[in-house]
Amino acid sequence: MTREPILFVDDEDHLRLAAEQTLQLEDLEPDCFADAAKALTHVARDFPGILVTDIRMPGMDGLTLMARALEIDPEFPVILVTGHGDVDLAVQSMRDGAYDFLEKPYDPARLVSTVRRALDKRRLTLENRALRRQVGGRDKIEARLTGRSEVMVRLREQVRAIAPTDADVLIQGATGTGKEVAARAIHRASARDGKPFVHINCAALPADLIESELFGHEAGAFPGATRARYGKFEHARGGTVFLDEIDAMSPAVQAKLLTAIQNRSITRLGSNDPVALDLRFIAASKQDLEAAAATGGFRSDLLYRLNVVTLRMPDLEERREDIPRLFTHLVAEAAARYKRPVPEVPGAVLGAVAARRWPGNVRELRNAADRFALGLDLDIGVEPEAVPEGVTLADRMAAHEKALIAASLAAHGGSLKETYEALGLSRKALYEKMQKYGLSRGDFSDAG
Known part of the structure; x- marks a missing residue:
């Protein structure tokens, strides 16, 4: 009791x-x-x-x-x-x-x-409160990791499975795919929600101060250390540490990090007394760390400690059908952030957004949504795409057609009549294409 x-x-x-x-x-x-x-x-x-x-x-x-x-x-x-x-x-x-x-x-x-x-x-x-956390866990995750594409549905399933555990996680993905967003979603859906989430950009830490920043130091540990100081790991006790761009760490610091993760304790610089830590570690990298470990660019033993679970964040190119709905979601977020009314996104704009390539992924799309919310010119002319090897013209045309239909459905709130009229299709033709591409009007309705 x-x-x-x-x-x-x-x-x-x-x-x-x-x-x-x-x-x-x-x-x-x-x-x-x-x-x-x-x-x-x-x-x-x-x-x-x-x-x-x-x-x-x-x-x-x-x-x-x-x-x-x-x-x-x-x-x-x-x-x-x-x-x-x-x-x-x-x-x-x-x-x-x-x-x-x-x-x-x-x-x-x-x-x-x-x-x-x-x-x-x-x-x-x-x-x-406990019941709301249990019931709202799915909403918290889906609110942060939006999208109806197969890769995003699968990613959310993985996050829901691992969030309630204390397993350490490695998140890999290109720049702008939302690695930090996924890390925060895991933290918020875990029992550590309410405790600190400490984001450490390993590439931005000064090389000569990184150990002090992470592990803390005692007074007199080095010139200028006039008083004892908690490191970021101690500050995060009870919560989650997010090690962004972990591949930027030097081999010496990787070795000390490995010891901290293995023992769940650290020793401040200038001290011999270990400090126990109750932490979850989530690491992220835009590099393939297995490939880096194979060539000696990253410690393999640290990789095996971190990747109890590995999540891969998909490029926006892999989830093109999510782009229209994601763009309207980001526009609404931007309008709230800038204290502006939420503007209506015309179908023509969604079509252009869906057709364009976004090499900067969600980060670049968010910048475009911010400009749209502020009433600025998007400047998103559709540029020619580089054709990956093995991708046929028919594949590219099908992906483009699917994205345009999804954009029109999103623009018209899932209304089939308005969509087939806007696209110049018959109702039967639209229905057949939606079946072909696995699109459901419910995914684009205002209620959905």
Whole structure:
């Protein structure tokens, strides 16, 4: 059974003792404090208990304690204990978020019943949050990794399978394919959501400071180290570390990283004492690390530690049917970010966007969506494509036709009549082409 502590705060010793005995006799678990600041250190968003505090206390008073606790969790139950002259103040505090108040001298039975009701409320709040996390896990992932193409459906399935675990992950893919987006989706759908997500761009860290940045240092560890400092790994404890462009690390740092991942501990520069870490590691690279390891460009033992699970982010070229819907999604995001109304995207624009090549992948497409949301010229003339080996003209024409039909369906909210009229096709011809390319109007409807 989960422990449900009652943080009881009062600067008067005899009142704390009386409350402690009363609550213990009812099989409740009071943690009593004379100092509000010490009680506050126990409050957290996932703390399963409640707070009972006197209002009038030296130092931090009960109202300040309540305000600080509600900053951490606005749904945290706080019961205020008031003197006779503080009833009006307590009533106002109920409007400010207090759960209830007790007027001194209170009946012990009233204390117990109020505490039990507050614990019931807290239990229900935490259960609802847990349920929302479970039900919303799919939405969180799909909201970040959008697309109806087979490669994206498969990628989301992989992310859903690994997110609840603590398995380390390697994400590989070209620049702009969304490796960081995938890493954040994994973190947000895991039990570590709410803990730090620390993004470390390994290529941007100064070579002479990288060990200090990652592992921290003690005072005097090197010239200029005037005081001890946490490294990024310690800062991320309980959460996820995302090592972007991990192939940029030097062999010496790769060796130390391997030790940290194996032992889940680090040693600060200038210290001999290991620091235990509760972390998940997600690494990303635009290079093929297996090929790099085969040629000695990357430590093979570090690769095998990191790639418990390997995800491959597809190029936008592999998911062309996603481009129209993804573009409208990015336009809506950009409009919200720039505080602009969401503009309507004409079918002609979606057609041009779908037909164009995007060598910069989603990042380049997002930049175009930003320009469109700001009312600027997209300048997306369709340039000739380089023909990959083994790809026939018929394959290219089919991919182009599929992208144009998907763009028109997206532009018309899945309406078949408006789509076949816009494309100059008969209803039967459109239906046959949609069957051929595996397109469903439901994927493009406003409800979908």
